[in-house]
Amino acid sequence: MWTLRAAVRPGSRLFRVVRGCGAPRGAPPLPPCPERALAAFRGGLGSPEGRGGGGRGPRADGRRSRTGGKEDEEEPEDAEEEDELLRRDPLLPAGTQRVCLVHPDVKWGPGKPQGTRAEWQVVEAQALVHTLDGWSVVGTMVVPSKTPDRKLIFGRGTLERLTERIRGSPEITAVFLNVERMAAATKKELEAAWGVQVFDRFTVVLHVFRCHARTKEARLQVALAELPLLRSHLKSDVAHLGGRGGDSRHIMGSGESFLQVQQRLLKDKEVKIRKALDRLRRKRLLLGQQRRRREFPVVAVVGYTNCGKTTLIKALTGDATIQPRDQLFATLDVTAHAGRLPSQVTVIYMDTIGFLSQLPHSLVESFSATMEDVSHSDLIVHVRDVSHPETELQKASVLSALRALRPPRPLLDRVVEVANKVDLVPGYRPAEPGAVAVSALLGLGLEALKARLDGAVLRAAGRRVLTLRVGLTGPQLSWLHQEATVQAVDVRPEAGVADVKVIISDSAYGRFRKLFPG
Numbered sequence: 001m002w003t004l005r006a007a008v009r010p011g012s013r014l015f016r017v018v019r020g021c022g023a024p025r026g027a028p029p030l031p032p033c034p035e036r037a038l039a040a041f042r043g044g045l046g047s048p049e050g051r052g053g054g055g056r057g058p059r060a061d062g063r064r065s066r067t068g069g070k071e072d073e074e075e076p077e078d079a080e081e082e083d084e085l086l087r088r089d090p091l092l093p094a095g096t097q098r099v100c101l102v103h104p105d106v107k108w109g110p111g112k113p114q115g116t117r118a119e120w121q122v123v124e125a126q127a128l129v130h131t132l133d134g135w136s137v138v139g140t141m142v143v144p145s146k147t148p149d150r151k152l153i154f155g156r157g158t159l160e161r162l163t164e165r166i167r168g169s170p171e172i173t174a175v176f177l178n179v180e181r182m183a184a185a186t187k188k189e190l191e192a193a194w195g196v197q198v199f200d201r202f203t204v205v206l207h208v209f210r211c212h213a214r215t216k217e218a219r220l221q222v223a224l225a226e227l228p229l230l231r232s233h234l235k236s237d238v239a240h241l242g243g244r245g246g247d248s249r250h251i252m253g254s255g256e257s258f259l260q261v262q263q264r265l266l267k268d269k270e271v272k273i274r275k276a277l278d279r280l281r282r283k284r285l286l287l288g289q290q291r292r293r294r295e296f297p298v299v300a301v302v303g304y305t306n307c308g309k310t311t312l313i314k315a316l317t318g319d320a321t322i323q324p325r326d327q328l329f330a331t332l333d334v335t336a337h338a339g340r341l342p343s344q345v346t347v348i349y350m351d352t353i354g355f356l357s358q359l360p361h362s363l364v365e366s367f368s369a370t371m372e373d374v375s376h377s378d379l380i381v382h383v384r385d386v387s388h389p390e391t392e393l394q395k396a397s398v399l400s401a402l403r404a405l406r407p408p409r410p411l412l413d414r415v416v417e418v419a420n421k422v423d424l425v426p427g428y429r430p431a432e433p434g435a436v437a438v439s440a441l442l443g444l445g446l447e448a449l450k451a452r453l454d455g456a457v458l459r460a461a462g463r464r465v466l467t468l469r470v471g472l473t474g475p476q477l478s479w480l481h482q483e484a485t486v487q488a489v490d491v492r493p494e495a496g497v498a499d500v501k502v503i504i505s506d507s508a509y510g511r512f513r514k515l516f517p518g
Contacts, residue, residue: 096134098171101125102162103178104145104153118142120390124356125178125201127306131208138171151186153179159193166194173197176204184232203229205356217280224273227266234262281372296338297347297461299453300374302402303383304394305354308420312383312440313337313349316450334373341454343503345463345485350377357397375407378460379453380415386437387424416456418449462506472496476516483508 103125105118122140129135143162145154152159166172175198177190182200190198199207206225213219256264301309310324317339335351350373374380382398384391402412416436422428423439430437436452438445457463465487470476472491477498480486484504491498504512 096136096173097132098136098138098173099129099176100166100169100172100174101129101137101140101176101178103140103142105142106145121178125176128201128204128208129176132204132211137176139169141165151183152189153177153182153186163193166196174199176201217277220273220277220280224270224277227270227273231263231266234259234266297345297379297457297463298350298373298377299347299379299381299457300350300352300377301381301383302352302374302398303354303420304385304388304398305356307354307383307385307388307394308440309354309383310351312381312418312420312438313339313351315440315443315446316349316453334371341457342450343454343458343485344487345454345457345503347453347457350374355394355398355401357393371405374402375405375411377411379456380407380411381418381453382415383418383420383440385421386419386428386430387421411460414456414460416452458503463503464506464509465501465503466509467499467501468512469497469499470516472498474516476512479512479515480504483511 101122103118103122119142122142126137126140129137141162143154143158145158154162166175174196175190175194177198177200179200181202182190182198187198187200206222206229209225210219210222213222301313303309308324310322313319314322314324317337319337319339322337334353337349337351338346339349340346352371352374380402382395382402384395388394402415417430417432417434419428419430419432419435419437420440422437423442423444428437436445436449438449440446458465468476468480470480472493473496477489477500480500480502484502486500486502488501489498490500
């Protein structure tokens with residue numbers, strides 16, 4: 001359970017101490033994955049290798065994949081350059097941090113958050129801190145602010161009282177100021193006033209991303225997202241150096257100032273990162289083309305961070321190697337997992353990055369390529385944590401982010417909504433028509449969800465259910481077993497034929513008619 005100790009004196013009228021809770025829950029073992037699904041999985045179409053098939057990347061279970069053909073190989077110089085781009089200093093200090101969370105509570109005006117309350121913004125900020133190993137929240141201060149856009153965010157009197165309390169609490173080693181972005185000059189002045197490091201929401205989320213990124217693509221995307229922060233700090237550092245008498249005007253006789261040289265180096269780094277990401281994107285598109293040739297339907301599972309996407313996929317696939325974690329942004333790489341529907345059709349479930357409200361645009365932009373898999377899927381499943389007090393706001397955030405990806409309109413129109421964690425809401429009934437209520441952890445409602453997905457996937461992927469009559473001595477039956485999903489075979493030995501009930505794609509049925517006319 002999230003715990004919190006106040007770093008302010010009781011009875012203060014200026015500050016409110018907020019307590020949040022959320023108990024991690026373990027998942028029981030599930031039955032093994034179907035053999036056919038595993039075969040599809042290991043065939044390079046959707047292993048847990050971060051990108052759903054990059055055969056040389058790390059798997060979701062921490063092992064290295066042995067699959068992967070020539071298309072997975074990289075030029076040595078490309079791999080060396082990418083490794084160099086990923087060598088960088090830690091974004092935030094390593095080791096234990098005892099954080100004081102300061103939340104500016106805007107009561108009115110354009111800066112007032114819509115559809116939420118300060119208490120739940122604080123709970124989410126606490127969860128971000130607890131996601132980082134060795135970090136803890138030792139105090140929370142909800143501070144009224146009329147002018148969150150001003151340089152120091154708070155008025156003079158409020159800032160003085162904040163400074164007194166922070167400096168008077170020796171257990172505090174850092175302050176998390178729960179604003180989206182903080183100017184470098186603001187950061188320096190607040191750090192000077194409070195005597196500890198000060199982080200904004202962007203910096204903390206970015207550090208969480210960096211700690212959770214496993215594949216090369218995710219790490220490169222984090223490196224790309226860091227560049228605006230590095231540029232901001234660079235200008236502030238150079239200004240500080242100049243103010244202390246440091247000579248930052250020229251270097252090595254090039255005529256460039258120190259700032260210009262560093263800006264050019266950052267620009268060069270950005271170009272190289274984007275080129276490396278483009279190479280990985282082309283590889284992902286190739287794997288997607290291979291998947292489409294094999295005609296495996298793809299189901300993209302999306303939702304607000306920590307809503308239970310990974311737990312649901314584990315329940316649907318029976319893959320015991322999937323290990324959900326009760327923390328924000330546990331999934332940063334889009335991973336692929338094979339499962340089988342009641343119709344015996346094998347599908348690929350894509351586990352995606354969780355959404356979060358108030359994410360800076362540059363961070364969303366950096367991960368947009370990863371989310372392309374959503375736009376290329378056959379069906380989207382939107383998982384909601386209906387036990388969360390702000391589940392409606394979370395839903396709005398996810399749908400807004402989905403629309404920003406600009407997927408095909410028919411794909412948006414056939415989103416399947418899953419109301420998860422109903423075991424925490426006694427008597428819950430979905431208000432939305434067509435929504436399916438489940439508890440992925442306890443297995444409640446999964447059969448109804450599978451049936452719903454079965455019909456939706458068949459329609460979305462252009463599959464049809466047919467009964468075809470084939471000869472017993474010809475190759476048709478073997479061909480159907482290989483190219484379609486055979487559901488039943490009714491053999492009529494006296495006639496030398498069999499009636500075969502199959503689920504078959506339009507393209508495969510066209511090939512069947514061409515190969516076996518009549």
